[in-house]
Amino acid sequence: MKRCFSLAAALAVVTLAALLSSGAVVACIDVGFYDTTCPSAETLVQQTVAAAFGNDSGVAPAIIRLHFHDCFVKGCDGSVLIDSTPGNKAEKDSAPNFPSLRFFDVVDRAKAALEAQCPGVVSCADVLAFAARDSVVLSGGLGYQVPAGRRDGRVSTEADALNNLPGPTSTASDLVAGFAAKNLTVEDIVVLSGAHTIGVSHCSSFTERIYNFPTQPTELTRS
Ligand code: HEM
Ligand SMILES: *[C@@H]1O[C@H](CO)[C@@H](O)[C@H](O)[C@H]1NC(C)=O
Numbered sequence: 001m002k003r004c005f006s007l008a009a010a011l012a013v014v015t016l017a018a019l020l021s022s023g024a025v026v027a028c029i030d031v032g033f034y035d036t037t038c039p040s041a042e043t044l045v046q047q048t049v050a051a052a053f054g055n056d057s058g059v060a061p062a063i064i065r066l067h068f069h070d071c072f073v074k075g076c077d078g079s080v081l082i083d084s085t086p087g088n089k090a091e092k093d094s095a096p097n098f099p100s101l102r103f104f105d106v107v108d109r110a111k112a113a114l115e116a117q118c119p120g121v122v123s124c125a126d127v128l129a130f131a132a133r134d135s136v137v138l139s140g141g142l143g144y145q146v147p148a149g150r151r152d153g154r155v156s157t158e159a160d161a162l163n164n165l166p167g168p169t170s171t172a173s174d175l176v177a178g179f180a181a182k183n184l185t186v187e188d189i190v191v192l193s194g195a196h197t198i199g200v201s202h203c204s205s206f207t208e209r210i211y212n213f214p215t216q217p218t219e220l221t222r223s
């Protein structure tokens with residue numbers, strides 16, 4: 001499968017394979033992109049994720065969410081993986097991401113395994129996209145082919161994360177508008193939110209709505 005795009009779009013396959021990008025550069029992504037340049041790329045990522053998942057199954061939801069938070073900010077370009085530097089707070093240190101995004105180290109280990117095997121070939125963005133697919137499979141979901149060839153971004157800012165990532169208090173119309181900005185539909189929101197059948201949420205993300213919501217069912221009222 002070959003997909004060419006003006007650094008935009010790719011599939012809205014089953015779950016989070018939706019790649020969102022912006023920019024004018026024409027680029028192509030392909031299934032089997034590394035077949036000749038790094039044939040073990042997908043296997044090495046899968047092995048790394050599987051080993052980490054075997055130790056802590058929380059790795060799977062964590063990596064799926066990492067991929068979503070990468071893709072929603074400047075497209076699936078690995079920008080969520082970039083560290084802050086003096087004078088620039090990166091996406092990963094913004095409120096939607098810190099401290100709730102977790103298991104960055106698993107992605108780092110997969111990338112390190114690839115650098116040992118085929119230095120400078122496989123993008124961080126592709127490592128994360130492969131790892132998210134592997135996380136879905138390890139969680140009992142369906143597998144899917146991941147077109148690869150994403151280029152890594154070099155820009156990562158707190159502001160871009162704050163402006164693009166939905167929050168726990170977003171309204172339905174906020175969510176519809178935010179997804180529409182990525183050419184995703186209401187149906188896509190519903191399907192992609194199926195990711196929330198696994199993983200954790202901190203109490204701070206929802207207690208306010210359980211205990212203070214104006215129309216809450218009385219059985220949820222805490223006295
Ligand atoms: C529709 C808008 C969305 C909102 C408002 C939202 C919000 C949230 C919030 C508040 C949390 C809990 C964070 C915490 O307290 O630690 C969370 C967790 C999570 N989200 Fe979403 N999310 C959305 C869409 C998505 C999508 C599209 C995906 C992936 C396809 C996704 C995957 C996950 C996963 C897997 C977790 C659990 C993470 C973990 O266990 O570390 N979410 N989300
Ligand atoms: C196993 O999981 C625990 C809990 O997440 C973590 O503290 C530990 O570092 C993990 N060990 C390995 C080898 O990944």
Ligand SMILES: *[C@@H]1O[C@H](CO)[C@@H](O)[C@H](O)[C@H]1NC(C)=O
Binds near residue numbers: 009021181183
């Ligand atoms: C959404 O689709 C329009 C029309 O095809 C395109 O111009 C725009 O770049 C797309 N936006 C994203 C974020 O992919």
